Amino acid sequence: MHWMSPDLVAGACPLSRTLDIIGGKWNAMIIRELLGGPRRFSQIRAGVGPISAKTLTERLRTLRDYDILDRTTAGEHVSYALTRRGQSLRPVLLELWRWGLADQESWGEDADQPGR
Template sequence: MELTKSHSDGTVCPVACTASIIGGKWTLLIIRDLASGLKRFHQLERSLSGISPKTLSERLRSLEEEGIISRKMYAEVPPRVEYSLTEKGQDLVAVIECMRSYGKRWLCK
């Protein structure tokens, strides 16, 4: 992943780095849903009305690669897969709560 450099001294901008991970459509909503605990794929799919299974799979894979979520597979028939936030992912919940407060105050009447 290429990081955006926006400081005059050439250092990498932490806001740009974070935005590159969580800025994709649906990503923050997936994290929001996982903040309440373990979820299975179909639970996330139902909660995120309008997301395609392909997009959900891509976002989950990307978040797992970034260390934001963990994926646990169970050797059952049918296979069961559960997703949860890692410590790194839990730290993003505060960002979502700030966005919720902002939205309630300024955007949602």
């Protein structure tokens, strides 16, 4: 089936599924943090920005459910690392980053202001 097929609706479309996994405000940023290697909760939280502990916990659980990351406990320490499936998102996120960078440059300094 062609990716532009009108028969593909949200939920059944691979693009929709991908956005379910990496979309939202935090998932892509969490994955980006873990591309650098395993991280502890506090390291992820510091790296992604102003996210509540509750929201981060929910997002980490969701990404575990999608088999994007693993949670490992060693004594009192808990760390998170990308699975092979999570690592496979590296080129996807890189292309999204490149698009965002080019788009930001084309809009100039007002890139953060919708409806400009």
